[in-house]
Amino acid sequence: MADTKKESPSSKKITCLTCRKTKVATSFYVNSNPLFITEKFEICKSCMNEYIGEKDANYLNRVVSVLAMMDKPFIEDLWISRGEEWSRYIPQLSSFPKYKDMKFSDSDNYFIQSNTDANEAEYIDEARHYNKKWMGEYTASDIDYLEEYYTGLDRDFKIVTTNHKDYAKKICKASLHMDKCFQDVLNGVSGADSKYKSARETFDTLSKSAQFSESQRGQNDVGLGCFGVTFDQVEQRKWVPKHIPMDKDSIDKMIDQFASIKESV
Template identity: 25%
Template sequence: MATQKIMCSCCGKVQVPTQFYKSESLFTAATGKLTVCKTCLQTEYKKDPENLKHVQNILRMIDRPFIYDIWTASIEEAKTKSKNGDANVFGVYMKNIGMKDFISKNWSDSEYDFKDDQEHTTKMLLAKSNEDVTPEDIEEFIQFWGRGLSVEDYLWLQNEYIDFTNRYECDSKGMELLINQICLTMLDIRKRRENGEKVDQQQKTLQDLLGSSNLKPVQESGASGVEQETFGTLIKKYENERPIPEPEPRWKDPDKIGKYIKVFFLGHLSRMLGIKNEYSEEYWSEMQKHTVEEPVDDEEDEVTENGLIQ
């Protein structure tokens, strides 16, 4: 019985099944092959082989996964197999993801390079947000809270986390993780309520997390309450976690201690060493305020060569 041929959906040619890559997609179940032939895929790849986004677009259109580690391994494998330097990287990659561990995967199972994916996610979030945040802020949010949230969600979570850490002592990694999960659970409850969904299970999870972290009102001990109200403890927290902002000019150096050090120590030392800087200039400016100059009369007595006063 003759092998049933397949028509390529790109070039329209009817070819034998070996000219098509394997596929276990539900939409190719009749043939078990992709609908685009190997030649058309290779032609499209060669249009811009150095552009990784171009490769990803091809794989997305045929619903096959892009797995960064396999792609890099395929590049090295193609180099070793190439005799004249014309490495068929795309063909090697399609062969590798056709193995049993990857044949059932599709585009939604893609695994990107972390740095490349991070930059892409950051750009998308910034483009969708009207908030005044920087790319560095977005990267920190993703690292701490995970992916898949909007900028507004990240900001809400961050504000809640700061509120918790300002009210309660958070001096261990375990406590940070618990507060992190508490905030995420609170966000989940908030979103479910907005959609009219039940939140019984989420509320139970929240209660368990609060109990594990001793943050329930009934668990707050007297020592914990006193510690929150201690001025020294608050200063320590502010200096370690949230630095105190710059004071008003009138409170920066009320006792002039900083000025004394800059003028009479750093300024005088700079003068001795012959260094001209802001300290030496400030030193001379201050010295002029305390320098008394000898007055000079306009009509001074003139002395002749013989020593006689005229």
């Protein structure tokens, strides 16, 4: 008599799409994403845990990306109660009946940004690429900051000479670095105070060397021309020419004579 005993779900073998190893079904999470027709999510728990990794600056990003792929929700209270540990969060998420039918779109707005308003959408800007103009590796948001700052300097000081252009770009980069150091100070990063102080001193030194400060505005404006610079200095009482009397020439004497004629009429 033939053995008609059916294979139990737990003994079924599945090949992981990542490590390509064939493992028992219990080594995989239950699939809830309708885009995948399999009962199990075909990336094993070991590969999933390895991808999520240790807690660092992008730890939560990786957790949320996996939840999105699995079409499972991010529940803030549950996440916190599980110590913000993936290995403790996902089993509880699967075992609680009230979370059974929830999808990723049902996630708390703790980390998930609603896409109903395109102007409020956020993006992760981590890629750094070499930029020839700024001679270094920067993210897209870094380049935006540098370009906007340079435009502001050019508007305020009319940068024309090659020397001023070079100083302006260095000042822009120093400002970007100082801003990042200050953000670390606000976030309580260890040693951030000394780094911010050094960044600020570098920025101030460059600004003074290039005469890019409020007190120097207009003096380094080569676009004004000689008369423009002189007028600006006079208006700011930085230079007032001393009156030196001169002998009258024939034209001046003729003007005086015409004035006398007019008065005698």
